[in-house]
Every structure is written in C-alpha cells, then in structure tokens.
Amino acid sequence: MSKKPFVIFTLLTLAFFSLFSLFSGDLPAAELHATPAPYGVGQWLESDQLFLDQWMAKLTEATASGQEPLLPVVAELKEIIEEDPQLYMLFSQMFAQVPADNAFSKDPTGKPQIKNYRQMLRVLNHILITAPEFNKTGLVGFPINAIINWPMGTPAGTSVFLNEKVNRQVKKILNHWAQYLGSADSRYVLTDDPEKGWLGRDAKAAMPHLVEDFRCDPDLPYYGFSSWDNFFTRTFREGRRPVASPDDDAVIANACESAPYRIAKDVKLADSFWIKAQPYSLQHMMAMDPLGPQFAGGTIYQAFLSALSYHRWHSPVSGRIVKTRLIDGSYYAEALAEGFDPAGPNNSQGYITQVASRALVFIEADNPDIGLMAVLFVGMAEVSTNEITVYEGQHVNKGEQLGMFHFGGSTHCLIFRPNVNLKFDLHGQSPGLHSANIPVRARIATVGRQ
DSSP states (O other): OOOSOOGGGHHHHHHHOSSOOOOOOOOOHHHHHHOOOOSOOOOOOHHHHHHHHHHHHHHHHHTTTOOSOOOHHHHHHHHHHHHOHHHHHHHHHHHHTSOTTOGGGBOTTSSBSSOSHHHHHHHHHHHTTOOOOOOSSTTTTOOHHHHHTTGGGSHHHHHHTTOHHHHHHHHHHHHHHHHHHTSGGGGGGSSOOTTTOTTSHHHHHHSTTHHHHBSOOTTSGGGGOOSHHHHHTOOBOTTSSOOSSTTOTTEEEOSSSEEEEEEEOSOBSSOOTTSTTOOOBHHHHTTTOTTGGGGTTOEEEEEEEOTTSOOEEEOSSOEEEEEEEEEOOBSSOOOGGGOOOTTTTGGGHHHHHHHBOEEEEEEEESSTTTOEEEEEEEOOTTOOOEEEOOOTTOEEOTTOEEEEESSSOOEEEEEEOTTOEEEEOOTTOOTTOOOOOBOTTSEEEEEEOO
16 A cells, blocks of 8 residues: 555644644433534634734735746646636635635735635645644644635535545645655754744644654754654654553553544434534445444544644554545535634534545454444545555554554544443543543543443
C-alpha cells in the first residue's frame, strides 16, 4: 500500500482542532441516545479571526497580480469549473451567497476576503508551494480551509463540495501538496523562530513535552525530522503510552490520542444524517459494506484528535483484521443545517462520518463478548489522507498500530454491535466541559459478559 499521503487534508485538521469542546460522560443509555453532541466544538475567538483577517489580507495581496502561472492540478480544476455549466454556476453562487453582513467574511477594509473562484484558485496555487507556519490561534497556520470556509457553508457550497468530479480533483491537488509536505523542502518551518517555528518558543509552550514524549533529537537539525509530514506523524518514545491492561481482553483501549465527542446507542442502519442533530447512519458511514447490518442497533463512540498531538491509530482490542477499506469522499463538506461555522467543519463532526474521506477497519476481537467491531477513521477538512498499515487476516494485539493520519488530527469512531455490554471510562470528563485528550492506548471502556 502506498505510504504517500493523499492525506493532505489533515493540514487543516491541524488548523482547527487545537481547542475543542468535549462531549463526554458516562450517561444512561436513554439519555445518551437522545442527547446531541455540543456543536460549539471550536473555541473560535476574536483574536483568531483578527489573525485570519490579517493573514488572508497578506495572501490575497501576494496573489493579486495573477502573474503566477497555475500549477497543472489547479489549472485542471479551473477547466472542470468552466467547462461544466452546473459547476460554473455553483462556484460563482457560493461566493455570492455569503451574507453581506457577515463580518468574518470580510478583510480589514470591509471587502470580501475571497471574491470569486478565480481568486480562490490563485490563492490555492500559492499555498501548494508552502508549508504551514506555527501560530497560537485556532487556525494553527493551515490555509485551504480558511480560504473556502464561508463559501462552503452556503447552499451552493454544500453542493460543490459533495460533487464527485470536484472531490476527485481536490484529491489530486492535495496529493500534489502532499509530495511537497513530505519533502525536505517543507522543513523550513521546523525552526526555533519564537512565533512561527514549530520548534520555537510559542510552539514549545503549546507542546511542552515534545522532546520527552516523542522520538526526536534536539541536537540534530530540525530535531532529526525529515519533512513536515515526518514531524506530524512522529512516534512516541518507548513506554510513554503503555497499553491498558494488556492481558485483559475485557478492557478496550483508546484508539487515538483523542477527546470524547459523543456516545450514541441504538444506532440506525439508515438515518437522516444531514439534519441538525446529525444522527449516525451506519450504511452510509460504512459505504454500504455488507458487514454493516450487523451493527444496526449498536453503539458508537466518537472522539476527535488534537492538531498538536499524536496522529497514529492503534487497535482498541486484540483480534484478527477481517477487512480494511479506504473510502473516498468529500473533503470540505459541512452540514448545511448547522449554518455558518467559523471553523468549519468543526460543527459537523457527526455529519462528516458519513460523507468525508475515511478508513474503515473491521476487527474480530479475541473476546467473544465483543466479537466483530469496526473502527472508522475520518478525515476532516485538510485531513484527507488515511493510511492503513495492517492487512486482512493479520492478528493484532491491543495497542498495536493500525495506521495514521498525515499532517494533523481528525475524528474517529469505535463501532460495536448490539448486545455488547459496554461501560465507558471517559476519565472524569463531563458533557460540555473543555478537557485534555485521553491518552492513546489508555482504557476507554470495559465490556461485560453477554
């Protein structure tokens, strides 16, 4: 399997996931089923928007002349837009439909940040030859989502970013960017610049245990990281994240370094996932997989990854890999029912489990009280690249690696069949409270006998 990322979408996962609000707690089953996730998951502050305004103003000014030739993958998107009457209309409308009184869509002079798709293409073209710099805002330096954040929340934008032709080309564009971000040239942001460097003063304050937790060498240039991608897929030092109860198959481990978002029980095989409550629809999450009906009426635990944390996936149980799937999907779609989201698609985390680019892994647990379960790893915004590192038929021990996101964080789900007797351990977190990640491979649940 190719290890080259089409994961580039993780980059803006990185962008908006630094600070999320959490949905957690060990609630009664009936309440869990009825309680929606708190969709204020992006702590988007005025200071963040001021930074974004200034950043966008500089970027639009740098590309205003239009002299920079479009890269082939960007030129191809321009052709797709202009040769398809429907897409030409929708790409034009999605900028026109941003409310005129929406201050966040304006630059400091009160003019639209991005006025039309042609300007969008020029800015995108410029971004593909850069790497994200560190900053202290919720943006964390990741640009593509910022460019289209408001247009993608319009009715026209919703249609654009669910269009299969558009998503095929966006995937090509992000694959192109991935080549750059996986190259040594992208290391220029891995410096000790106090504000912009990922190894500088502000970054160290945000990631205070980088050297202690992760394999790196401060005595080497770039701490020994070979690229931007290598930095974001960094691995823990031996012993930093021990596996919870490795010999007890009743204990389920956390699959990612992640914060609880939602627990849902009695999940339907098919549901109206596009509505405000964003219920789960199993057949769409699993792309109509024939194993999907076994999970109807079961339980889903969803959690999101921090942008500044660890981005690899680990098996929650010991068992045999039954099937793996990489599922193509959307990259910038968000739920229209949520309205404008300053850090989209933060408010659409339930929705995107059905439509976004994702990886699906089925595991037959050694513990018969769990049996067949599934783990779904979902790309958010720039997090499109999901790399699976296990194969069908392989036996994995609890805590062993299953794969990774590239360039940032995202969201993931543990999916259990009905009648699995689960007791979740959310490490003292309560619904609606801000909280730190639960460590990867720590206990996330225990299962009782059926």
